Amino acid sequence: MSKAETLYRLQTIDLEIDERSRRLKEVKAILEGNEELQQVRQALQDGEKKLSRQRAKLRDQELEMRSLAHKIASVEERLYGGHIKNPKELASRQEEVQYLKRRKGGLEDQVLEMMIEVEDSETSVTEQRERLARLEAEWQETQAQLSVEQSELAIRLSQLKAKRAKLQKTIEAHDLALYEDLRQRRYGQAVALLEGELCQSCRVTLPSRKAQQARQGKELALCSNCERILYMER
Ligand SMILES: [Zn+2]
Numbered sequence: 001m002s003k004a005e006t007l008y009r010l011q012t013i014d015l016e017i018d019e020r021s022r023r024l025k026e027v028k029a030i031l032e033g034n035e036e037l038q039q040v041r042q043a044l045q046d047g048e049k050k051l052s053r054q055r056a057k058l059r060d061q062e063l064e065m066r067s068l069a070h071k072i073a074s075v076e077e078r079l080y081g082g083h084i085k086n087p088k089e090l091a092s093r094q095e096e097v098q099y100l101k102r103r104k105g106g107l108e109d110q111v112l113e114m115m116i117e118v119e120d121s122e123t124s125v126t127e128q129r130e131r132l133a134r135l136e137a138e139w140q141e142t143q144a145q146l147s148v149e150q151s152e153l154a155i156r157l158s159q160l161k162a163k164r165a166k167l168q169k170t171i172e173a174h175d176l177a178l179y180e181d182l183r184q185r186r187y188g189q190a191v192a193l194l195e196g197e198l199c200q201s202c203r204v205t206l207p208s209r210k211a212q213q214a215r216q217g218k219e220l221a222l223c224s225n226c227e228r229i230l231y232m233e234r
Helices: 003-032 035-080 087-168 173-185 208-216
Strands: 191-195 229-231
Touching: 003 087, 003 173, 003 191, 003 229, 035 087, 173 229, 191 208, 208 229
Parallel strands: 191 229
Antiparallel strands: none
């Protein structure tokens, strides 16, 4: 195997390692937190709290209404039972009944309004619960798939790294240094394929002598334009 071919094989492994590592990172990040799910959970919690506050308020208002109705009934009983002889007291009792009835009327409006609010909140909480259930089911499926992908990626990566370590031992130190340096400077791609006299990475036609040198494969030949190591597939 020529030096260029060995480095080309090394690059094929490195590019796959790059790609799989990137995906593994992505998968880990997705598995760590599902923001949408957390937001919907929080919204549901807030909605449920609001609903229970509204229900409590409605219960209080209904209780107050019932106690007002009792009060009105008892004052009216006294009023129409003929027990009160004093006209002054009669007038004051009548006034009291009027006042209590006004209060009860106002409270009835409030109760109706609160009933509508409670109903709206119940509808919205039900919708949020359904949405959360849907999202949770979807998430479970996604999570299962991603966990499988995660372990497959980890296995493949360890295979690739073992393969890389083995291949690296056959490469001379200064060739490897050149390769690593080019990979850093050339977006991960240190070796370029040569087709005829054309560098496939930068699409520049090379001088014939340079192309010849790359074809022979005895020494490393670098592209005169992009500086990548040239490799011609046989
Ligand atoms: Zn080039």
